[in-house]
Amino acid sequence: MSDIITVKAPVNIAVIKYWGKRDEDLILPLNDSVSATLDTSIMCAKTSVCARPEFKENEIWLNGKKETFQSPRLQNCLKEIKSRAAAENSVNEDFLQWKVRVCSENNFPTAAGLASSAAGYACLVTALAKLYKVKSDVSSIARLGSGSACRSVYGGFVRWHAGTNPDGTDSVASQIEGSAHWPEMHALILVVGDTKKKTSSTTGMRISTQTSELLKHRIKYCVPQRTDEIIQAIKQKDFPKFAEVTMKDSNQFHAVCLDSYPPFVYMTDVSHLIVDLIHKYNELSGSTKVAYTFDAGPNACLYLLEEEVPQVLSFIRHVFPSSNPELFVTGLKTNEVTLNPELKNICEPQAKDLIKYVIHTKVGEGPTEVTDGSHLLNDAGIPKIE
Amino acid sequence: MSDIITVKAPVNIAVIKYWGKRDEDLILPLNDSVSATLDTSIMCAKTSVCARPEFKENEIWLNGKKETFQSPRLQNCLKEIKSRAAAENSVNEDFLQWKVRVCSENNFPTAAGLASSAAGYACLVTALAKLYKVKSDVSSIARLGSGSACRSVYGGFVRWHAGTNPDGTDSVASQIEGSAHWPEMHALILVVGDTKKKTSSTTGMRISTQTSELLKHRIKYCVPQRTDEIIQAIKQKDFPKFAEVTMKDSNQFHAVCLDSYPPFVYMTDVSHLIVDLIHKYNELSGSTKVAYTFDAGPNACLYLLEEEVPQVLSFIRHVFPSSNPELFVTGLKTNEVTLNPELKNICEPQAKDLIKYVIHTKVGEGPTEVTDGSHLLNDAGIPKIE
Missing domain, CATH: 3.30.230.10 (Ribosomal Protein S5; domain 2)
Structure with a gap:
């Protein structure tokens, strides 16, 4: 062995x-x-x-x-x-x-x-x-x-x-x-093209900690309440609540970046368009079906239940046409559907390739040992890749 | 009469x-x-x-x-x-x-x-x-x-x-x-192209008032202190302090818009590029020479002292080339200068016409009665324009 x-x-x-x-x-x-x-x-x-x-x-x-x-x-x-x-x-x-x-x-x-x-x-x-x-x-x-x-x-x-x-x-x-508690929870990661050099998380956090008045309020009042709310939403599998807290907290994080001095931004015009589209999608759906969240970059991560994936993917394909539609969605497979005409009217198709590709995934397990022998080091302890 | x-x-x-x-x-x-x-x-x-x-x-x-x-x-x-x-x-x-x-x-x-x-x-x-x-x-x-x-x-x-x-x-x-207290205070309004339908101020304010946690903190703690600071800066003609408070307050206002639910944004990628450029310009100048502020739209208003206008206009022309350079700057006249090479290196020229035009103006008087007879109504009380 x-x-x-x-x-x-x-x-x-x-x-x-x-x-x-x-x-x-x-x-x-x-x-x-x-x-x-x-x-x-x-x-x-x-x-x-x-x-x-x-x-x-x-x-x-x-x-x-x-x-x-x-x-x-x-x-x-x-x-x-x-x-x-x-x-x-x-x-x-x-x-x-x-x-x-x-x-x-x-x-x-x-x-x-x-x-x-x-x-x-x-x-x-x-x-x-x-x-x-x-x-x-x-x-x-x-x-x-x-x-x-x-x-x-x-x-x-x-x-x-x-x-x-x-x-x-x-x-x-x-x-x-x-x-296993909530296996229906899926995620779509929308990879947005970005050429802009961004502020690193480490630097950004330091600037926010030193300068943002709003961060203080967030830490003291907003996060504790939201943490309780989202844990309860997870335990009860309450998707609309989970989604609302997720979106609000993402927005607040980016608000804090903007309130920092000097300010820095991670979301682009495309990111903000995605935000608007998700709110419109939810409004038209009559309930909150999709949540967005953005880390320190322009990519969106959408959380949604498995049953909503086909319609949302069709919607994204409609608004964000790709010059390579076959390779546009990677990861888990799903049968996409014909887009509901009302959803189609939310937004005209944009310029091509504003979203580079989409990764379809779901909530999963923690780290696991690989037991099939596919090590990255050979028996001599040398990287196989070299 | x-x-x-x-x-x-x-x-x-x-x-x-x-x-x-x-x-x-x-x-x-x-x-x-x-x-x-x-x-x-x-x-x-x-x-x-x-x-x-x-x-x-x-x-x-x-x-x-x-x-x-x-x-x-x-x-x-x-x-x-x-x-x-x-x-x-x-x-x-x-x-x-x-x-x-x-x-x-x-x-x-x-x-x-x-x-x-x-x-x-x-x-x-x-x-x-x-x-x-x-x-x-x-x-x-x-x-x-x-x-x-x-x-x-x-x-x-x-x-x-x-x-x-x-x-x-x-x-x-x-x-x-x-x-007359600070006649050197000039302003450059950078009119940024914008096709996006935006949230009206009335609607935006209502959403923020109802939903933004950060707005509460801003109202209670940030604005009173900043108001005192900027009044003192105006009275003492302390430009760097005036500029810093101006920029921080603009950023915080836009942070509040993003913290609202649903969020809305007025600044675009071009607006944020202007923000970055002004911070770099100030950094290279060794002191705060220019302040930006943004209202409920993507246009920037730059406040700066008269002596800085020529250099800043040259800098803007360099980064934001216009397809109609003769008509790019309107309002007060100024002799533009050759751009300092260090400033030139801050940023490559962008695509043409991201800024549509610039209005050069300064702080001025309140409302005044027009006494030259150039009324908009004729003697019969009918609009002259019709």
Whole structure:
């Protein structure tokens, strides 16, 4: 049996947004956040790790390219996993001294702004935890790699507790409900073309924390109430409530970016058009059938129930024609339908390719070990991709 | 001597924004606002009024087109002016019974979203006040026509006090400083093309008042402090402080629009590009030389001191090429300069005509009576334009 451990980990898309840190080194957030974990069969990070006495140094390859292991976030993750292993006495002393090799890749474009670092760090930390036989919760270690990575450590619907301890020991993720609780929950990720250089999340959060008056109000009054509301909506499978809170919280996050000084924006005219279209779609439907949410980029993530997917996809195809319609929708298959004429009248078709492609996925499980031997490192511990 | 009264009135552009009403009928705002009044020689509304015993009914023509006099806002303004005249005993009883004719026009495109209703109602109310010899402050009457019109009743820098009386008697404008106090204060209005149907201010304010959590915080904590700060900056002619507060308040207003539910946006990708460019321009200048502010539309109003105008106009011409460069800048004349190479490197030239044209103006006087006989009504009381 190989000594190589390989893990797949999911992306997650927040419905209550994380924005602003109370501690930048420990990546401790100012507020609780809530997300859904998305099916790894559609989008995932995959990471192989192994430790051997003959390795001369720690090495890492990301998406086929060797990278430095000196990144403080990466170092922190490895150090914390090892110290957890030592505390749990889970491996012997020698093993802890051996150097590691890490090889990781995403099955979706990193540049698409699709929470790749969350999946990547959740995957790395889960793989290392298996390598060092750590049994306890590792969400707080994934958090040290990338804040929202802690939410990708669990499947289904996940809450990241901001916590209050200065050392961050209570800033951990927990599962609200597993993916089987609400299997009808699907997601459509609309990848919007974007050439604009954007403010990084780290920089943006720092500017907002230092300058936005509105962020203070959000943290203190809005988020706690919304977190309670959306957890209840998830537990009761109340889609309209889930959707309303999701949309309001996305809007408020982007409002905070605009209220920061200097301000920065992630949504484009196309993003705002999507927002308007979803509100019109819901209005015409007589109830809230679709929710949008936007992270630190122009892409929309639509949450909707499975039964609504065919109509919504037809609607998107109508408004956003593609020059490559065959490849426009990837991921889960669905039978699209003829568009309801009333929906057709909401909006004229726009210029081609404003939306580059759509990923159809659903809520799924947390990280899982890959047991079919498809490691990213060969038996000699060398990346297969090179 | 003619019995026709003709008045010119200015537009004003707020630096502390008015957004949200505590009383929709009386147009009472949730917060104080502050604006600068702009030179009527560049942009103005012009209104002629007269009252005669032979007129069978009240009539109004706007920009050459006959309109209904039944609008509640128009009716309210006329009724209040007459009741003020009665209280002041300024004209005889018969004169108050005569019907009026009103003819009004703007010397700039109404559709450009350039505060045309503010200038229009300030002009109407000032003209009516002169017709009925009303001597007291009429800003609260102009307010009944269009909230921000009350600020166009005065020149220079103007504060609209929200007031607390339920009847609105203390919701009036007052002058902070006249235009002679800071004559170097100029403005560049960048008219951005916009085909999108936007949410009206009235509707937008209603949605924000009912749904935005952030608006509450803004009203209670942000605006009072900013109003004090900007009044002090105006009095001390502290441009960097004036500019910073102006930009922050514009951003916060647009943040509130986004935080409303359903959200609405007035700024476009071009508007946001202008924001980024101004921050970069200021950064490179080593101090805050230019402020932007956006009303309920995509057009930018830049406030800047006269000495900065040549460089900023060259910068705008560089980034936003026009297919009609000769007509690109209207209003006050200035000698443009060769663009500083460092400024040139901030941003590549964009596609042509993203900015349609620029109006160069400055802070100016309040409404004035036109005494050269250029009335919009002829001696028979008929619009000359028809």
